Amino acid sequence: MSAYVLTDSWTMTRRELAHWARQPVQVVVSLVFPVMLLLMFGYLIGGGRAVEGAYVDYLVPGMLALTMAFGLEGTMLAVTQDLNKGVIDRFRSMPMADEAVLVGRSAADMLQSAIGLVVLIGVGLALGWRPQGGGGGFLGAVGLLLLFRFAMLWVGIQLALVAGRPEMVQAVQILVWPVGFLSNALATPAAMPGWLGAVVQWNPMSQTATAVRELFGGPGGEPGHVWAAVVWPLVLLAVFFPLAVRRFRGLGR
């Protein structure tokens, strides 16, 4: 580990922020997309799910978790695009901390996700969603969502490093959607056929969604899921973080 991990990571984070400043439209679009999904499910499709209480109280936490999961795509796309740019050669030929490129990416993506959460929570509140879990529960839920996003982020980086080319990202994108929807984000497993319900229960995303619902004090929350929503992302991180850093260091082998 280089002594400059923090400085270099900050420089790389600034690079991403400078990109935002030059592409404000892109940033806005990425924030608006989950809002659109929420409105779509809330108004067009919503209502008929087998959930007690207002569907919006079930849906909003689910959408928050789903948005965190879909963040994986954005990360993957950004990393593959970066890897195929010449500038990576310059970074790799300089005495900077190797992992700074990845850490900078993850810092910027986390910031974007945090902003995305704030926007989505705001829209949720406007739609009539009322979290009941108190301030501690609220913060805990946001923490779990960001932890889940952080795990997805490193999964995304590793997938991008393995895939290598932007074309391959499409293949993964197609897979992310069923994984995202094969969860309890939008509908409760009770309303699904048995085998599907089982798959959905085991999806790490469902763990986060259930735990978050519990902390927000809404329908669909079950006690005892918080630990799973902490452990699952940590397991993913323990596997994918070192893999990604190693893979990045080994580029050009």
Next chain:
Amino acid sequence: MADMAISVEGAHKTYGGKKAKDVKKALDGLDLRVVRGTVHGVLGPNGAGKTTLVRVLATLLRPDSGRVEVAGYDVVTEARAVRFRIGLLGQHAALDEELGGRQNLEMFARLHHLGARHARVRADELLERFDLGDTGRKPVRAYSGGMRRRLDLAASLVTDPEILFLDEPTTGLDPRGRAEVWSAVRSLVGGGTTVLLTTQYLEEADQLAGRISVVDRGRVIADGTPDELKSRTGGDRIDVVLRDAGQLGAAVALLPVPESGVSVDVDRRLLSAPVTDRMTALSGVVRALEEAGIDAEDVALRRPTLDEVFLHLTGAGEVAA
């Protein structure tokens, strides 16, 4: 060894592909030594392995085998130490295309740990020096090829590297851009920098490089000073320019070499052939032309150009294969 900036022994690099037909030997036992403070030209046709060599030297690519040292450090086991001492101008721009020129230079200076204020000062200096001062916030994406190349060169000089790699630095530049890069290289060498430069322009190697290695199929097939290379292949040549292009055919037969050894340039009404004995050849050709009644505008002896050396060397490689 201490005076060697670069030392490569038996470097091999094969590009992947699981099937045998996809395997490509880019470096095939390449040897190279570059003395500190000199400009070394690496000359080779497309696909010779020049870029692969530069990427191995710049720690971007691991050689499969062989020993590669830059500034006395092993590029594989001591990559970090190497990275502190090198600058790289790759064949393709290594810049953040979305950002502006100043943003790029400041970012690279920060990543070289110059500190925020120092990085700004350094970026300004380089922008000034490479005539990029008034590009404003324009992203690099919108730069002309020449501006981009100059910025890329500036980026590779952020810390005044000990050793600078330039991979085809002037490909795609107009004559003015080329002259600018050349003068930048000359001034660097004046300051003690070692430069390894790949090129397909023989004139460039001739102008800048003290020594040249000719690379083909991943090996060095000849090296030496430009003069040594010129005299090693074919020795002197005789050029004959006629007044009437119609007489070229008749004149070819008068030269003291087999017809296959004579190159004919109809547009310039020029015949050119290698000679062994300078004076005998000169007087012999003049006399023979006179006797045959062929009017010559010019008859001259000269050394071969690097182009001829290059074609001779790489062409010979093709015949052998």
